[in-house]
Amino acid sequence: MEKEFKMKKWIVAAAALAVGVGLLTASASAAKLKACWLYVGPVGDGGYTYQHDLGRKEVEKELGDKVETKYLENVAEGPDAERAIERFAREGCKIVFTTSFGFMDATIKVAKKYPKVFFEHATGYKQAKNVATYNARFYEGRYVMGEIAAKMSKTGVAGYIVSFPIPEVVMGINSFMLGAQSVNPNFKVKIVWVNSWYDPGKESDAAKVLFGQGADIMVQHTDSTAPLQIAQEQGKLGFGQSSDMIKFAPKAQLTANTDSWGGYYVQEVKKVLAGTWKSQDTWGGMAQGMVVLSPFTNMPDAVKAMAEKSVADIKAGTLLPFAGPITKQDGTVVGEKGKSLSDKDLNSMNWYVKGIDDKLPQ
């Protein structure tokens, strides 16, 4: 009898302890703001998703005792995304960052169901009361890369490896070319579409082919380090994409056009903490620190000085990559003198500037 009684006491005690611990952890997490990230790729891609995750880690570092961060990686665009976002909302995330273009509709849909949760969608264009959008002006970096390429190239030809013909990518090619033409009006670019964001093998094939065709500088709008490695191997030059790839090509990388989301994420999470978060559309560039060119290497001081000046001018707003008038490939002219094309024009860009020989896939 006594034994049984003791047993019961133990169980009660254990239950009480469990409840107590549960309460404790519940109160601890209630005090912390939950910020959550949804990634399309693996955090180990060393490129796009990796950079977003660096941003998340920066939030953790800066606001460590006030926030708790969570992330889901490798989430396919589509129904999976919707489920994942909804799970975040149910689990008590106060702010959810969905970091791929294809998460757009899923984000909007879940946001309607959870009006008290704030959502931020990267690279999209649909907003709502609790859905903000954000993106970076990567083309600013590409303009400077164009200038550098035109100065450094001996053959006057750059190879350009690209993924898909979306405005973001087309904008990058045009900006690169405008930068290059500002230095050498006859500069040429050879473009290869690999129809993938991420296929190291194919990207390296494309680089080898382009170098074989006379290009001596490699530009990429795909995510792997393979093209730069080929440049290094063949004693040619190139630019890194998304993150600093200097380790893979210490003798070949001129600079890398890197995404830097940390500052923005910290700022947005702080706004939630302060209760001042509002839906908005942020399209930040070098001036906001969202686009950062990694250190200029493998070039003479004069070229470096030119590049640094261009970066300063873009930050100051005195150098506009898409300042009119711009002649399109078909000969028509757009833009007003001294004024940049509007954000709307940029975001729907489906034409090449004059001087590009490729035919844009429509």
Added chain:
Amino acid sequence: MQDHGELLSIILTIITASTPLLLAAIGELVVERSGVLNLGVEGMMAVGAVCGFGTALIFGPYVGIFAAIAAGVLLSLLFAFLTLSLVSNQVATGLALTLLGLGISGLIGVGYVGQPGAKLAHIYIPLLSDIPWLGPIFFGQDVLVYFSLALTAAVGYVLFRTKLGLVIRAVGDSHQSAHALGYGVIPVRYACVAFGGGCAGLAGGYLSMAYTPQWVENMTAGRGWIALALVVFASWLPKRVAIGAYLFGMVSILGLAVQTKGLGIPSQLLTSLPYIVTIVALVIISGNRALTRANTPACLGQPFVPDR
């Protein structure tokens, strides 16, 4: 590497692009000849890639090659145990093996992301490698290029010219008869599956140590599936697998090269062309239906439980 002309650089690129396909496909060919369908090639490649890469960082790429093979063999033995000893469904287990391999490789490789790897050197034979054109093509590749071709020839020889090959094919064509004749169906299949795993692991290692010396998740990018398809469309003949792999490599590289010529061919079409051309070509050379049927392992994918 010195500057090559356009055509030569294209040829060299084709060889590198075709080699991993050939390695993976020739292994799977032996597996399927023994009557087992292992759809886990992609997963075994991924694990081979990461294990090879990690080992190469410490001991250099030549040791890395063996680590890649070992990793592929280990994973394939898991498949063999499940499908041959426990008689689980081969298709489902193979698919699971792909998922498992991709997942595990990501886990093992966390620390390797963003690290430049050790590259397998190209061989250099004085005088011979310096011959213009022929030198770089025939005497200036990495060892695995030659190995893949030698392996293809060896597999062809063993399968069709030796008793061992006869036993493997008998097991794949009619496991009951082979069993009745006293051949160990299960041990033969274990060995073939392990061989295929080793080849797939090696193909993965080729990606992470020779093709693009780096490790990133999902770097196999579907090459395992292409290898699987090649085996079927080549009607399980080693020579045709080699033709298919090189044809696939050739058309994909030419597709890239053609883009800069301003012909206005949609790049999406060029991207799908390797698949179309390879399938059409292999279907045409397999025009002889009777021959194709004769070469299809009759027991492919069927479980074998010896009656007692």
